[in-house]
Amino acid sequence: MNTKIHQYIDDHANEMVDVLSTLVAIPSVKGEPEGDMPFGKEPAKALWKMLEICENYGFTVKNHENYVGTIDMYTDKETQLGVLCHLDVVPEGTTGWVNPPYQLTLSDGKLYGRGSSDDKGPAVAVLFALRAIKESGIELSKNVRLLVGTDEECGSSDLRYYRAKEALPPYVFTPDATYPVINLEKGRISGKFIKTIAAGSEKTIVSVKGGVAVNAVPEKATAVVKGFTADELDAVKAALPEDITMDIEITGDTAMLTVNGKAAHASAPQTGKNSVTALMKVIGTMQTDDESAAFFASIAKIFAYGESNGESMGIKAQDEKSGALTFVFSMIDYENGAFSSAFDIRFPICECVASVRAKIENTIATVGLDMTDFKGVEPHYVDENSDFIKTLLSVYTDFTGEEGKCLAIGGGTYVHGIEGGVAFGAEFIGEDNHVHGANEYISLEKFILNAKIFAEAILRICG
Numbered sequence: 331m332n333t334k335i336h337q338y339i340d341d342h343a344n345e346m347v348d349v350l351s352t353l354v355a356i357p358s359v360k361g362e363p364e365g366d367m368p369f370g371k372e373p374a375k376a377l378w379k380m381l382e383i384c385e386n387y388g389f390t391v392k393n394h395e396n397y398v399g400t401i402d403m404y405t406d407k408e409t410q411l412g413v414l415c416h417l418d419v420v421p422e423g424t425t426g427w428v429n430p431p432y433q434l435t436l437s438d439g440k441l442y443g444r445g446s447s448d449d450k451g452p453a454v455a456v457l458f459a460l461r462a463i464k465e466s467g468i469e470l471s472k473n474v475r476l477l478v479g480t481d482e483e484c485g486s487s488d489l490r491y492y493r494a495k496e497a498l499p500p501y502v503f504t505p506d507a508t509y510p511v512i513n514l515e516k517g518r519i520s521g522k523f524i525k526t527i528a529a530g531s532e533k534t535i536v537s538v539k540g541g542v543a544v545n546a547v548p549e550k551a552t553a554v555v556k557g558f559t560a561d562e563l564d565a566v567k568a569a570l571p572e573d574i575t576m577d578i579e580i581t582g583d584t585a586m587l588t589v590n591g592k593a594a595h596a597s598a599p600q601t602g603k604n605s606v607t608a609l610m611k612v613i614g615t616m617q618t619d620d621e622s623a624a625f626f627a628s629i630a631k632i633f634a635y636g637e638s639n640g641e642s643m644g645i646k647a648q649d650e651k652s653g654a655l656t657f658v659f660s661m662i663d664y665e666n667g668a669f670s671s672a673f674d675i676r677f678p679i680c681e682c683v684a685s686v687r688a689k690i691e692n693t694i695a696t697v698g699l700d701m702t703d704f705k706g707v708e709p710h711y712v713d714e715n716s717d718f719i720k721t722l723l724s725v726y727t728d729f730t731g732e733e734g735k736c737l738a739i740g741g742g743t744y745v746h747g748i749e750g751g752v753a754f755g756a757e758f759i760g761e762d763n764h765v766h767g768a769n770e771y772i773s774l775e776k777f778i779l780n781a782k783i784f785a786e787a788i789l790r791i792c793g
């Protein structure tokens with residue numbers, strides 16, 4: 331490893347913090363388009379500031395219509411590596427910040443501020459890796475390009491715009507996730523199931539509500555039922571799964587059933603308890619004098635409580651590299667016969683969108699459901715035996731002393747769909763930088779270590 335580069339980075343730690351501080355001070359949350367600023371003024375300001383700083387350091391910069399900025403080490407060499415970061419941030423939220431979110435604050439060795447970890451900190455670490463190489467007088471044989479986008483948090487339209495006009499380098503990594511290397515991201519499907527049934531009699535299920543986000547296991551679900559005696563309501567408790575709780579509140583001839591489950595991210599549903607599927611199981615056992623209870627009984631069979639692998643949906647799939655498919659019935663909205671629900675599926679690389687879709691359609695036809703708002707994204711996978719990945723893993727091991735191995739995840743990163751693209755850093759294993767939450771931070775030590783790791787990776791790939 332190159333000690334001269336490490337020395338340069340250590341000597342410039344204060345300057346790194348200053349640059350990060352300048353970027354964090356710009357609240358680059360997506361806004362309404364304004365003139366030639368597709369994501370509003372603040373993300374564009376963050377981009378201009380970053381490019382101005384990089385240009386002052388002697389790099390060749392280009393602003394691609396305020397979508398993406400590029401920073402090149404050389405303009406007369408073939409580009410071998412792209413490092414992809416973003417300068418937009420998610421909103422600060424309302425509560426829980428100890429320090430002002432847009433004022434970088436060093437406390438107990440940690441740099442607090444929105445974007446410090448996701449993803450302004452890593453972008454600054456890459457910039458100082460480039461600068462250390464340049465200022466140490468090292469001449470690389472190939473060009474490295476830092477790309478900074480401004481719409482990662484809201485669907486990466488920045489990158490789609492850029493890719494429509496510019497080619498990406500053969501190798502791309504993004505320090506916008508975790509170490510060591512993420513080379514597999516499951517495919518993803520979301521959509522809605524709908525149906526209208528005959529309902530509205532004296533003894534009926536009036537409404538069912540639950541879930542707050544399509545990509546989360548719903549924590550709470552409620553049903554309003556009408557025309558049941560206290561004894562009948564007491565009897566339905568027998569159908570409640572043992573590991574979840576339900577409250578019943580009776581008002582006149584109506585009752586409100588509330589199931590309290592446990593929320594979890596849709597990429598790890600087995601860690602949650604689905605309040606909606608538990609509630610459907612319960613109301614499916616009631617005797618109504620319209621179709622409502624029978625309808626919930628029929629769908630509770632395919633959206634089975636306690637099951638996260640989609641087996642009852644007929645979509646169970648698994649492979650060694652990706653793990654198992656996950657299925658989450660995440661939101662429900664039923665009222666007076668009109669049923670609508672949302673779901674989230676993460677599927678392994680042995681499957682594809684069309685095949686999973688066909689299986690879903692087969693199963694829902696048996697209970698008369700229709701599907702709308704269907705969205706599908708194929709899995710993303712890069713061979714772990716490629717020289718590129720082996721190089722990144724060796725750099726990781728050399729710095730941390732830990733075995734460098736590839737990770738498969740259920741979520742998607744900035745490189746999803748970029749051929750050969752992987753995530754590399756910048757969060758370390760076992761660390762929680764409160765990304766997207768209050769008190770987001772990057773430790774000063776890891777901020778500096780990231781710059782050294784990126785410099786070494788660039789040297790080995792472009793050297």
Ligand SMILES: [Zn+2]
Nearest residue numbers: 448449482506
């Ligand atoms: Zn990010």
